Each structure stands twice: as C-alpha cells, then as structure tokens.
Amino acid sequence: MSAQPLAESLVQSVDWLAIAPPTTAAVVALVVLVADLFVPESRKAVLGWVSVAGLAASLLLLLPLLDGDRSTFCTGGHARACSYTADRFTLVIQLLALGGALLAALLSVTHLDDERRRVPAGEFWFLLLSSAAGAALLPASRDLATLVVALEVASLPAFALVGIRHGDKRSSEAALKFFLSSVTATAVSLMGISFVYASTGTLHLTQVAQRLPHVDSQLHVLAQTGVVLTLVGFAFKTAAVPFHFWVPDTYVGAPLPVAAYLSVVGKAVGFSGLILVTVVAFPSYAHVWGPALAALAALTMTVGNVAALRQQATRAYSAVRLLAWSSVGQAGYLLVPIAAAGYTEDAEKAIGSTVAYALMYAAVNLGAFAVAAVVGRGRALNRIGDYRGLYATNPLTALLLAFFLLCLAGLPPGVVGLFAKVTVFSAAVDAGLGWLAVVMAANVVIALFYYLQWAALLFRAPEGEPARHRLPAPLTAAIALTGVLGVVLSGAPQLVLRFAATGLF
Numbered sequence: 001m002s003a004q005p006l007a008e009s010l011v012q013s014v015d016w017l018a019i020a021p022p023t024t025a026a027v028v029a030l031v032v033l034v035a036d037l038f039v040p041e042s043r044k045a046v047l048g049w050v051s052v053a054g055l056a057a058s059l060l061l062l063l064p065l066l067d068g069d070r071s072t073f074c075t076g077g078h079a080r081a082c083s084y085t086a087d088r089f090t091l092v093i094q095l096l097a098l099g100g101a102l103l104a105a106l107l108s109v110t111h112l113d114d115e116r117r118r119v120p121a122g123e124f125w126f127l128l129l130s131s132a133a134g135a136a137l138l139p140a141s142r143d144l145a146t147l148v149v150a151l152e153v154a155s156l157p158a159f160a161l162v163g164i165r166h167g168d169k170r171s172s173e174a175a176l177k178f179f180l181s182s183v184t185a186t187a188v189s190l191m192g193i194s195f196v197y198a199s200t201g202t203l204h205l206t207q208v209a210q211r212l213p214h215v216d217s218q219l220h221v222l223a224q225t226g227v228v229l230t231l232v233g234f235a236f237k238t239a240a241v242p243f244h245f246w247v248p249d250t251y252v253g254a255p256l257p258v259a260a261y262l263s264v265v266g267k268a269v270g271f272s273g274l275i276l277v278t279v280v281a282f283p284s285y286a287h288v289w290g291p292a293l294a295a296l297a298a299l300t301m302t303v304g305n306v307a308a309l310r311q312q313a314t315r316a317y318s319a320v321r322l323l324a325w326s327s328v329g330q331a332g333y334l335l336v337p338i339a340a341a342g343y344t345e346d347a348e349k350a351i352g353s354t355v356a357y358a359l360m361y362a363a364v365n366l367g368a369f370a371v372a373a374v375v376g377r378g379r380a381l382n383r384i385g386d387y388r389g390l391y392a393t394n395p396l397t398a399l400l401l402a403f404f405l406l407c408l409a410g411l412p413p414g415v416v417g418l419f420a421k422v423t424v425f426s427a428a429v430d431a432g433l434g435w436l437a438v439v440m441a442a443n444v445v446i447a448l449f450y451y452l453q454w455a456a457l458l459f460r461a462p463e464g465e466p467a468r469h470r471l472p473a474p475l476t477a478a479i480a481l482t483g484v485l486g487v488v489l490s491g492a493p494q495l496v497l498r499f500a501a502t503g504l505f
Contacts, residue, residue: 015072018086020061021094022136028054029129036122044121048109051125055102081204083143092355093139093272096362100264101132103366107257107373109474118165127157135265139272143203144193154269155182162254174253181246189233195226205281213284227285237270241300244328251324252317260369263327264362279347290342297339298439301332305446313384330361336424340431353427356496360420364407367482371401389462400483402455409451419493
C-alpha cells in the first residue's frame with residue numbers, strides 16, 4: 001500500500017504554459033534543422049525568417065505568465081521543491097535573452113546573405129535557436145543540475161557559432177579559446193556542485209539554502225570548498241577579470257551577429273546563474289561571496305575600461321575590440337549590485353539594480369553592434385577610423401550610434417544609461433561599499449573619454465571619398481527597434497527599475 005503514494009509522488013505533472021518560451025525556441029530549432037534538408041540553396045533565407053518568427057513567438061508566450069508565479073517539475077511530500085519556476089525574475093531574464101536573440105537573428109539574416117558560401121544557414125539557425133532555448137531555461141532553473149544543463153545548452157552551440165565560418169583561421173582560434181575557457185568553468189562548477197550536494201544531500205536551491213548553515217562539522221570544509229568552486233565557475237561565465245581573457249579574440253573572430261549575441265545573451269546567462277547561486281542557494285555564505293564579488297567588480301570594470309581606452313583607431317577590428325573591452329567593463333558594473341546583496345538585508349532591491357542595468361545595456365549595446373554590422377559590410381576590417389564622417393553619408397545611423405554610445409557612457413540624452421548607473425551606484429552606497437562606489441565613479445570618467453571620442457569621430461569631415469552604407473531591411477529593423485527602445489526608456493527610465501525590481505523572487 002505504501003508503494004502507491006510513492007509512485008504517485010514520482011509522477012510529474014508538467015505545466016506546459018510555464019515552460020512554453022524555451023520549449024518553443026527548442027522546437028523551432030528542430031524544425032529548422034529538418035527543413036534545411038529539403039529547402040533548396042536558393043531559398044535558405046526562409047530558414048532565417050522562420051527562426052525570427054519562432055523567437056518572436058517565444059517572446060509573446062511570456063505574456064500569459066505575467067499574472068503570477070508558476071512552478072513545475074516539483075517533488076512531492078512535505079519538503080516540496082520545484083526544478084522550474086516562472087517568477088518575475090525568470091520572466092525579466094527570459095525577455096532579455098529571447099529579445100537579444102531576436103535582434104541578433106535580425107542581424108544574422110543580412111550577414112548570412114553576405115557570407116552564403118562560408119556560413120551554412122541551416123546549422124547556423126539551429127545553433128542560435130538552441131542556445132537561445134538554453135538561455136531562456138537557465139533563469140527558471142531552481143536546482144543545481146538543471147542550472148548546469150541549461151548553462152551548457154546555452155554555451156555549447158555558442159562555441160560552434162563562433163567558429164562556424166568555413167576556412168577562417170581567426171574564427172577557429174576564437175572558438176577554441178572560448179571552448180577551453182568555458183569547459184574549464186564548467187568543470188570547476190561541477191566539482192563545486194558535487195561538493196555542495198555531498199554536504200547537503202540536495203540539489204534544489206531553496207533546500208541548499210536551508211541546509212548549508214546546519215552542515216555537520218565534519219563536512220564544513222567540503223561545503224565551503226563547494227561554494228567557492230561553484231562561484232569561481234560562474235565568474236568565468238560572466239567574463240569577470242581575471243577570467244575574461246577569451247572575450248576580445250572571441251568577439252573579433254566570431255561573425256558580428258554572434259559577437260552581439262554573446263555580449264548580451266551570454267552575459268544574461270552568466271549573471272542570472274550567478275544571482276541564483278549566490279542570493280537563492282548560498283545566502284548563508286554572503287560574508288564570503290559579497291567581498292569576493294566586490295573585488296571582482298572593481299577589477300573587472302577597471303581592466304575593461306582601461307583596455308578599451310587603449311584601442312587605436314587605425315588598428316584592424318578596433319571597433320569590435322572596443323565593444324568587447326567595453327562589455328568587460330560593463331560586466332564590472334553589473335557585478336556591483338550582486339556584491340551589494342551580500343551586505344544588505346534587502347537583497348531583492350540590489351538584484352533589481354543589476355537586472356535594470358542589464359536591460360538598458362542589452363538594448364543599447366545591440367544597437368551599437370547593429371551599426372557596426374552596417375559599417376562592416378563596406379569596411380571589412382571595421383576600424384574605429386572607418387566611422388569617421390558617417391554622419392555625412394548615413395546621418396540617422398550616425399545619430400543613433402552616437403545616442404547608443406552616450407547611453408553606455410551615462411550621458412544625456414542617453415538618460416536611461418545615466419539612470420541605470422545611478423541605480424547601481426546607489427546600491428553600492430546603500431550597502432556600505434563606499435570604496436566600490438568611488439572606483440565605479442573613476443571608471444565612468446575613463447569610459448566617458450573613449451565613448452565620446454568615438455561619437456565625435458562620427459561628425460568629423462570624412463577623409464577621401466565618403467563610403468555610403470546600404471541598409472538592408474533586417475538591419476534597419478534591428479537598428480530601429482533598439483533606437484526606439486533606447487529613446488522610450490530614456491523618456492521614462494523609472495519603468496525599467498519598476499519592471500525589473502518588483503517581486504523578483
């Protein structure tokens with residue numbers, strides 16, 4: 001008789017609506033892979049538009065989930081715990097991940113047309129959709145096993161996307177560096193997770209949080225080691241210094257839409273995972289990860305901004321390198337509120353600052369990459385110097401790039417960037433991290449120089465015959481979408497924080 005309730009508790013009832021966004025992306029990925037076998041070469045562009053439609057559908061499926069928290073894949077009994085939860089935090093990160101993937105897909109439609117012989121369309125779209133599905137699954141993961149699986153589903157296709165161009169040594173080298181660094185991070189994380197499981201006897205984040213403070217004294221060192229190794233593994237994923245070495249070469253070697261995807265969706269994956277393991281699973285170790293993340297934040301923003309400052313306008317691919325180093329510096333800002341969560345009782349408010357900053361960064365950084373894709377179509381080496389006089393030939397594109405750069409710098413009229421930086425700054429001050437706020441202020445000043453230097457170059461007189469850049473429809477759509485988002489959020493920046501910070505967990 002006792003076997004019957006046990007069997008019933010093991011039967012999973014799946015909430016299909018809760019898992020619909022990542023599932024839709026995964027199903028469309030399989031559809032595209034199979035359709036690639038039957039679609040003739042001359043009509044491969046259809047696969048791209050099917051992928052864009054699939055990502056748009058995944059985004060629309062977030063709307064029915066706004067009415068409340070939903071959970072599925074739950075254990076029975078008194079100690080009920082779920083492996084998948086669609087709460088406000090999940091929905092905000094899924095919006096960021098799927099929206100970023102959609103914009104990267106719009107950039108990719110034109111890119112694949114330009115490089116039809118070097119990039120296989122079917123494989124590209126399958127990999128992009130698969131990675132997006134993993135990125136959407138990760139913020140909903142509420143046990144360490146699902147978290148790692150989602151992380152790898154998001155990461156493994158990204159390796160192939162970086163090195164997908166046939167016969168490109170630079171692309172292959174970038175993929176190898178990205179692969180080795182990511183595999184190292186995963187191995188370290190898995191070892192840490194195994195130690196946490198051995199000391200607590202559970203993988204569910206909420207149960208880990210309950211049991212970690214009461215671990216047997218003989219297992220105390222094992223638990224501490226597990227926490228530290230897990231955090232180190234996720235620090236690799238966020239490109240925090242000193243685990244950032246793969247970023248510049250990977251962004252330069254990858255197709256530009258893939259670099260844009262990694263700069264936004266890759267960061268969303270790393271930071272959402274880091275938030276879940278610190279704030280949800282390891283709150284009792286805040287005295288360990290709080291100071292560690294504060295030090296990483298200071299180091300990351302400083303190294304990223306100083307390296308971006310040193311980029312030479314005449315160097316090949318200097319525009320992409322500057323955006324790569326800028327993304328490292330921005331990662332430092334994103335780490336500040338997570339570190340602050342370790343020093344304050346209102347961790348949810350601090351995490352809301354990170355999420356709000358990530359939403360702002362995603363919109364304007366993808367816009368900057370979209371403009372870089374436009375210039376890169378005519379100037380393959382994509383130097384910063386190639387942007388000189390862009391206003392003379394493409395005035396609206398130049399104005400939007402200047403606006404995106406001002407948002408990243410935190411200067412009006414990029415009010416949303418200023419608002420996001422003030423929010424992060426106040427999170428550090430409220431947590432008593434005055435020294436980190438000072439370091440951040442110094443780095444904002446450093447970043448102002450290279451962002452303004454690039455923006456000013458757009459309006460100078462062009463050297464020689466000005467190059468006119470043609471804007472295909474997908475690129476126009478991507479630039480327009482990011483531009484509208486930036487302008488709307490600059491007009492009402494409080495909407496971002498209110499949306500990001502309300503009832504995250």
